[in-house]
Amino acid sequence: MDDPDLNNPAIADVTTLVGMRFGTRDLKFFPRRMARTSLMGGHHSRTRGRGMDFEEVRQYQPGDDIRSIDWRVTARTLTPHTKLFREERERPILVITDLRPNMFFGSKMLKSITACQLAAALGWAGLNANDRVGGLIIGAEQHREIRARRSSHSVLQLIHQLRDFSELLTHSVPGKYSMVDIMRDSRRVALPGSTLFLISDFHDLNKDCEQHLFELARHCDVNLCQIHDPLEKQLPPPALYQVNDGNRLFSLNTRSRELREEFEQHFLRHQARLRQLCTQLRMGLMAFETGTSVIPILQQTYSRKKSGRHP
Template sequence: MSCATGSCSTSKPKPKASPPVRRSRNCSLPFRPPEPDSMTNSQPVPGAVAPTAENLARLRHHARRLGLFPRRVARTTGGGHSSRRRGRGMEFEEVRVYQPGDDVRSIDWRVTARRSETHTKVFREERERPVHLVVDLRQPMFFGSQRLKSTVACEIAATLAWTGARAGDRIGGLVFGTATAHHIRAGRGHLGVLHLLRALGETAQRLVVPQPDRHRLEQMVEETRRIAHPGAALFLISDFFDLADQPGVERQLFELSRHCDITLMAVQDP
């Protein structure tokens, strides 16, 4: 609208073009970027409403070893978890009768001499495993009578991530928002955790501006199947509000459980 000498002329604004659908560089699911006016460069939303990466980083002081051991391990890289596979390692397990195929370097000569039968020492190898944290931060998670489910989910994921990092595991995962999907490749140490926390904080901040959800639970599980390798530990954190509407999800989860150690963590409002 322009005004001069008491007269006004009105021009009809041009409609905004819809942002194009594109794919994340690290994730196969399509997403739309937020509208330019929906996310500003102002100060982030307070942590009580939407946690930031800095808030979540402080949880490293509360992380403890939770005993999250995998049931199957396929990798041979040394790490901080005991494997079901027996071999030469740092942790002694038992002495038993020698069996064909045992390493002769592990023969316990004292026990062999005492019992007149060849015995060998058995060690339990320590292995590392990738830990994938799959976090649902879709719009229904931005609700809570006392605390927001999205905030609780982020804090659970952050605590698990720090715990896994302390145990020597590689930390990665998937973070699903209303219109975004972040794939964080599993990395060692604090660096892997910080990449995950950054994705959690950015996605949680976007929940303040309501947007239609473009991801279904079955898409989330299918994407998890794509990145999960045998022997990985998976934690799926969600309120599972649409589980009943998608019967195929249970089958997907069962298939995942055959090759990975999967834990479902339901975040519910009391």
């Protein structure tokens, strides 16, 4: 008997989410580069980490560890040289995904499905970078925390929870969780030094949220991943359309020029606010449009060489 959820466009497909792993293999700068910014310095620290990061070779000085002598350079120059290392600080990665009813919208693909695909891709990218990966998923009436581990089981647990939460989305009626609740829970689960990816449309971002983001950004690297649909950016050509929110059918009249202009300006103001906030708080920002693959944006951010300092 066929699985009724298979090929259901409203439910995240586990096979697709698992397959996101293959598109994240060449993200060599993940997550050490802040998304679309070059505002922050290096993440190297004197604190104990998971390993050593090679920095440079210089002439041997009294007191240097003889175990770090670079014998090849020493033989070539006939002068003792030693390797210098910096300890690399461990940075747990937390993928925080908004799957509230506001994400149950899309013209070609639901925002919730794009969010699930992005969350899975970020999870696999973190695992490929040998980081501990965890997550927090927020639905209409409940949330689920996935403890950060350096294991594919953690990412698979995240994927199955994403699938289950997407199945609970059946309409766009608001639930009990607000963006403030998401920010508050994010502060609760994020350890200092973590790298956070907040996936949402941020439609209900307010001053209280900004205060929580300020506190998060003080101790963590925060990246906002905005999901939007083309219809939120620009209304379709002037006509009378039938729109379904999963529960009701209603009409949308796009013939009004004033309505169309105000709609577009509302989106632009929202984008400008997010950019300004990320600049002020030194956070990363990436924008993803429904109906398109999330992988190219990640590759553009984390694969190619950029000028400036990397976070």
